[in-house]
Amino acid sequence: MGIAVGSGLLAPRTVLAAWPKDAFKATSVDDALNALVGQSQLEGSDKIEIKAPDIAENGAVVPISVETSIDGVESISIIAEKNNTPLTSAYVMSPRAEGFVATRIKMSETSSVIAVVKAGGTLHSTGKEVKVTIGGCGG
DSSP states (O other), X not given: OHHHHHTTSSOHHHXXXXXXXXXXXXXXXXXXXXXXXXXXXXXXXXXXXXXXXXXXXXXXXXXEEEEEOOSSEEEEEEEETTSSSOEEEEEEOOTTSOSEEEEEEOOSSSEEEEEEEEETTEEEEEEEEEEEEEOOOOO
């Protein structure tokens, strides 16, 4: 994104206008999803794989990857259910992109990590329990 802004392809004002501020400030999973994609009805899917450690020794840096074989992926979001602000990341996908993201998230405590894939107007999801032993991020 920095390269696109630096080259003039994106203006900082345009990038900030697209930032889903209310979704990242939401304090519940439903409120975050409603602010992000306009709905919170999740449909479980076995076509989504979330990779995360069973035990995260440092809650400030938890590696997560999400991969899906669902066609027509519009977005992928990652939620740490028990965080004060549960939405940790959200990615809008290009129609030609593969359904894959990898990142590191912060977790305040042991919680379900939920991967939400929007495709065809439907929210598909799967989750995994991640135990945080020490060093939770506090929010």
